[in-house]
Amino acid sequence: MIGAGLPVRLKTKLKRKLTDAVLAVLVALPVAQVNSAEVEGVRLWRAPDHTRLVFDLDGPAEHKLFTLKNPDRVVIDVTGAKLAAGVDGLPLADTPIASVRHAVKNKRDLRVVLDLKQPVKPRSFALRRHEQLPDRLVIDLHDGGKVEEKTFEQVQVSGERDIIVAIDAGHGGEDPGALGPGGLREKDVVLAISRYLQKSINGRSGFSAKLVRTGDYYIPLRERVKKGRQLRADLFVSIHADAFTRKDARGAGVYAVSSRGATSETARFLAQRENESDLIGGAGSLSLSDKDDTLAGVLLDLAMTATMNASLDIGTSVLSSLGSFTHLHKKKVEQANFSVLRNPDVPSILVETGFITNPQEARRLRDPSFQKRMANKLGDGIVAHFTARPPAGSWLAANGNRIDRKHTITRGDTLSGIAARYSISIADLKRANGMQTSMIRVGQTLTIPSS
Numbered sequence: 001m002i003g004a005g006l007p008v009r010l011k012t013k014l015k016r017k018l019t020d021a022v023l024a025v026l027v028a029l030p031v032a033q034v035n036s037a038e039v040e041g042v043r044l045w046r047a048p049d050h051t052r053l054v055f056d057l058d059g060p061a062e063h064k065l066f067t068l069k070n071p072d073r074v075v076i077d078v079t080g081a082k083l084a085a086g087v088d089g090l091p092l093a094d095t096p097i098a099s100v101r102h103a104v105k106n107k108r109d110l111r112v113v114l115d116l117k118q119p120v121k122p123r124s125f126a127l128r129r130h131e132q133l134p135d136r137l138v139i140d141l142h143d144g145g146k147v148e149e150k151t152f153e154q155v156q157v158s159g160e161r162d163i164i165v166a167i168d169a170g171h172g173g174e175d176p177g178a179l180g181p182g183g184l185r186e187k188d189v190v191l192a193i194s195r196y197l198q199k200s201i202n203g204r205s206g207f208s209a210k211l212v213r214t215g216d217y218y219i220p221l222r223e224r225v226k227k228g229r230q231l232r233a234d235l236f237v238s239i240h241a242d243a244f245t246r247k248d249a250r251g252a253g254v255y256a257v258s259s260r261g262a263t264s265e266t267a268r269f270l271a272q273r274e275n276e277s278d279l280i281g282g283a284g285s286l287s288l289s290d291k292d293d294t295l296a297g298v299l300l301d302l303a304m305t306a307t308m309n310a311s312l313d314i315g316t317s318v319l320s321s322l323g324s325f326t327h328l329h330k331k332k333v334e335q336a337n338f339s340v341l342r343n344p345d346v347p348s349i350l351v352e353t354g355f356i357t358n359p360q361e362a363r364r365l366r367d368p369s370f371q372k373r374m375a376n377k378l379g380d381g382i383v384a385h386f387t388a389r390p391p392a393g394s395w396l397a398a399n400g401n402r403i404d405r406k407h408t409i410t411r412g413d414t415l416s417g418i419a420a421r422y423s424i425s426i427a428d429l430k431r432a433n434g435m436q437t438s439m440i441r442v443g444q445t446l447t448i449p450s451s
Contacts, residue, residue, distance in 0.1 A: 036080040037061035039110065040134065044090045044097075045173040047217035051095040053114075053139040054174055057081070060135050065124045072116040076124065076139060081110040096120050096141055119144050138174070160395040162208035163386050165201050166233035168340065169194035169211065170240040173218035178243035180356035180365070187216065189365045190239040193353060196375030197239070204383050206396035221339045228346050234391055235314060235382060236348040238340050241365050243357040250361050251329030252374075253352040254319040256311040257342055258335030310347040314385045318349065320421050321381030324412040325373060326354070351378060380407075381421075388423035405448035409440050422448045 041056035062079040105111040120141040169191040171177035177186025201209035228236035315333035341348040354361040390397035432449040
C-alpha cells in the first residue's frame with residue numbers, strides 16, 4: 001500500500017507523482033513494433049503444377065494477398081515488414097512470374113507485386129519457426145492448366161496390365177530433409193536413388209514405375225498418399241536417408257505403418273521426424289474439416305488392416321535383398337505411425353537407405369555407384385515379391401511362367417536365402433542351374449525357375 005499511515009491529501013499527491021513518473025518512463029521507451037519483421041531471404045521452387053515463393057522472416061508477420069487484372073498480378077502486403085533480401089536473381093524463366101517488384105506502402109508495410117505471364121490460382125500461408133528454419137511466408141501459385149494430370153494419369157487396369165510401383169522421393173524443395181557432412185542433403189540423395197530405382201523397375205517385363213516427385217519441390221504428405229492412389233499403384237515405396245541422435249547409428253531399414261505404436265525407439269523417432277515434414281515444407285490449409293478428418297481417420301484405421309500384411313510381406317522381400325549387399329539396421333521390417341504410409345488400399349513401405357548423419361554412410365550415399373546398387377537391390381526385392389505373388393489380371397500373372405528370371409550373386413547371398421526370396425525349393429533351384437552342390441560365388445548368375 002502506498003503511503004500507509006500518511007494523511008489522505010499527502011497520499012493522493014504521492015500517487016499523482018508516481019503516475020506521472022510512470023507515464024514519463026513509458027513515453028521515453030521505444031515503441032515495440034509488434035508486427036515488424038524483416039525479410040531476410042527470398043527463394044523460389046518450381047513444381048509440375050505450381051510455383052512456390054518463400055519469404056524467410058526474422059519473426060512472424062501478418063500479410064494480405066489479392067490479385068489484379070489487366071495485366072494479371074498477384075499482390076502481397078506484409079504488415080510492418082522490410083525487404084533486406086534481393087529478388088533480382090530469382091529463377092523465373094520456367095514459372096508464370098514475369099517479374100517481381102516491391103515498394104513501401106503507408107510508410108511502414110512491404111508490398112510485393114508479382115507480374116504474371118499467365119493467370120494463376122494463388123494461395124498463401126505462414127509457417128512458424130521450426131528447428132533451423134525461420135518463420136516463413138509461403139506463396140503458392142497454382143497453374144491454370146492441368147500439368148499434373150499428364151504426369152499422374154490413371155493407369156488402365158483392365159486386361160493384362162503392368163504392376164505399378166509408385167516411388168516417392170522424400171522431402172524436396174523447402175524441406176531439405178536430414179543433413180549430412182559437407183552439406184549433403186537427404187532430398188538430393190533420395191531423388192537420385194528414386195530415379196535409379198525407376199529405371200531398374202522399368203527394365204523388368206510386366207512392371208511400370210512412376211515417380212511421385214520428379215524434381216526439387218515439396219509435396220505434402222497427404223498429397224503423396226493421394227498420388228499413389230491416383231496411379232492405382234500395387235506398391236507405394238517412400239525413399240529416405242534419415243538422421244538419428246547418435247552419429248554411430250547405421251544401416252538400411254524397411255518400415256511399414258503401425259496403428260498400435262512403434263516397434264522400436266528408432267522407428268518411433270524416425271516416424272516423428274518424417275511426420276514433421278509438413279511443418280517444414282508447408283502443407284498449407286487442408287480441404288477437410290476437423291469432423292471430416294476425424295471420420296476419415298476412423299475409416300482409414302479400419303481399412304489399413306487389409307493392406308498392412310501385404311506391406312510387411314513386400315518389406316520382408318526388400319529387406320532380404322538389401323541385406324545381401326549392405327548392413328541392416330534391423331533384420332526385420334519395423335513398424336511405426338508414418339503418415340506417408342497411411343494408405344487404405346495400397347501396400348506401402350518406407351525404406352531408409354542409410355543414416356546420413358553417419359560420416360561413413362554419408363560418403364556412400366553421396367556416391368552415384370552406391371546409389372545405383374542400392375536402387376537395383378530395392379528393385380530386386382520388389383520384383384521378387386510380385387513374381388512370387390503376381391496380382392490377378394496383371395501381365396506377370398498371365399506370363400510369369402514364361403519368364404526366365406535371373407539372379408546375380410552378391411556378397412552375403414546364400415542358396416537357401418535365394419530360394420526363399422523367390423518362393424522355390426533349393427532342389428528346384430539347383431536343378432535349374434545344373435548344380436551338384438550348394439556352393440555359389442559372387443558375380444555368378446543363376447536362372448530362377450517358375451515356382
